[in-house]
Amino acid sequence: xxxxxxxxxxxxxxxxxxxxxxxxxxxxxxxxxxxxxxxxxxxxxxxxxxxxxxxxxxxxxxxxxxxxxxxxxxxxxxxxxxxxxxxxxxxxxxxxxxxxxxxxxxxxxxxxxxxxxxxxxxxxxxxxxxxxxxxxxxxxxxx
Amino acid sequence: xxxxxxxxxxxxxxxxxxxxxxxxxxxxxxxxxxxxxxxxxxxxxxxxxxxxxxxxxxxxxxxxxxxxxxxxxxxxxxxxxxxxxxxxxxxxxxxxxxxxxxxxxxxxxxxxxxxxxxxxxxxxxxxxxxxxxxxxxxxxxxxxxxxxxxxxxxxxxxxxxxxxxxxxxxxxxxxxxxxxxxxxxxxxxxxxxxxxxxxxxxxxxxxxxxxxxxxxxxxxxxxxxxxxxxxxxxxxxxxxxxxxxxxxx
Numbered sequence: 001x002x003x004x005x006x007x008x009x010x011x012x013x014x015x016x017x018x019x020x021x022x023x024x025x026x027x028x029x030x031x032x033x034x035x036x037x038x039x040x041x042x043x044x045x046x047x048x049x050x051x052x053x054x055x056x057x058x059x060x061x062x063x064x065x066x067x068x069x070x071x072x073x074x075x076x077x078x079x080x081x082x083x084x085x086x087x088x089x090x091x092x093x094x095x096x097x098x099x100x101x102x103x104x105x106x107x108x109x110x111x112x113x114x115x116x117x118x119x120x121x122x123x124x125x126x127x128x129x130x131x132x133x134x135x136x137x138x139x140x141x142x143x
Numbered sequence: 144x145x146x147x148x149x150x151x152x153x154x155x156x157x158x159x160x161x162x163x164x165x166x167x168x169x170x171x172x173x174x175x176x177x178x179x180x181x182x183x184x185x186x187x188x189x190x191x192x193x194x195x196x197x198x199x200x201x202x203x204x205x206x207x208x209x210x211x212x213x214x215x216x217x218x219x220x221x222x223x224x225x226x227x228x229x230x231x232x233x234x235x236x237x238x239x240x241x242x243x244x245x246x247x248x249x250x251x252x253x254x255x256x257x258x259x260x261x262x263x264x265x266x267x268x269x270x271x272x273x274x275x276x277x278x279x280x281x282x283x284x285x286x287x288x289x290x291x292x293x294x295x296x297x298x299x300x301x302x303x304x305x306x307x308x309x310x311x312x313x314x315x316x317x318x319x320x321x322x323x324x325x326x327x328x329x330x331x332x333x334x335x336x337x338x339x340x341x342x343x344x345x346x347x348x349x350x351x352x353x354x355x356x357x358x359x360x361x362x363x364x365x366x367x368x369x370x371x372x373x374x375x376x377x378x379x380x381x382x383x384x385x386x387x388x389x390x391x392x
Contacts, residue, residue, distance in 0.1 A: 002315045006315055010375065024311065024314075068266065123277070126269075129269070134273070
């Protein structure tokens with residue numbers, strides 16, 4: 001996702017998504033997860049096929065790794081989906097759940113639920129934003 | 144500019160009778176603060192070149208000097224980063240990075256402190272206890288970089304470091320590597336990078352060494368004097384890319 005923001009900055013903040021795909025020799029499908037992520041975090045806006053870098057996105061890019069972590073922590077913890085997950089884990093004993101318990105709690109909530117891929121997405125974002133810890137040896141997720 | 148590495152008449156041949164000549168009389172210097180890109184077709188011996196510089200492979204002829212001293216064993220002032228990351232799958236990210244300090248005279252707690260500092264510095268916090276299989280490729284390479292940087296090498300050698308990554312992740316990591324190299328308070332001081340991506344080489348390097356194959360010889364050395372930060376899509380850059388591709392083809 002950060003690579004996408006940097007490419008956008010190279011294009012002075014606004015570019016047709018097809019041009020990005022073309023320029024990087026990527027299929028549109030390969031680009032979309034980064035686009036979705038950036039949009040979810042309000043780092044970009046999508047308008048008539050154009051990707052536009054927002055002020056939040058520019059601010060994120062201007063920071064070093066430490067400050068970016070802080071921003072990610074703030075932005076991700078404000079997402080509804082993540083708020084639910086964090087609260088669920090924090091309400092458990094020791095603020096700890098197993099992978100199965102977490103997945104069970106999500107089954108009802110999410111349409112098109114794909115356990116493995118959603119789980120890895122959640123853990124990845126959780127780890128990046130320092131909101132979740134996952135110990136795969138002991139199968140525990142902590143918040 | 145003082146020279147860090149001097150390769151003098153290095154040749155290398157494989158095979159029982161040393162009949163398969165991979166590199167032929169290579170003379171190459173890497174200077175302080177320099178970013179050297181090595182480009183050439185697949186199989187031209189570029190990876191072998193790096194292994195000889197760091198001391199992993201002893202050349203069948205010629206020698207490598209580091210700050211005037213002959214390289215006989217693995218040079219401790221250098222570090223290597225690999226295309227396929229080379230992380231140990233049974234070790235956590237923390238433990239993989241800690242390996243970079245092997246052989247250093249630090250106490251366990253000192254090592255721990257340095258690893259944590261490097262993890263934070265490389266934006267890997269949150270992933271300390273993760274295993275490589277749980278990481279996206281870009282993150283894995285970031286761990287590879289962290290492990291390479293933690294022993295404070297003067298020279299970092301990179302063998303196709305971005306070619307296993309998707310274009311977006313590669314774009315991002317290239318910037319990180321450039322930032323690290325340009326920061327005088329942080330290792331490394333100099334970089335030598337092997338790549339088959341000519342655009343990437345021209346975007347990043349001060350000097351490009353073009354190697355032709357069978358056997359590998361240096362066809363030409365080109366200085367890239369484009370001012371930094373460079374525009375990866377500028378006409379000037381493409382002109383240089385064209386010139387180099389013409390020499391390789």
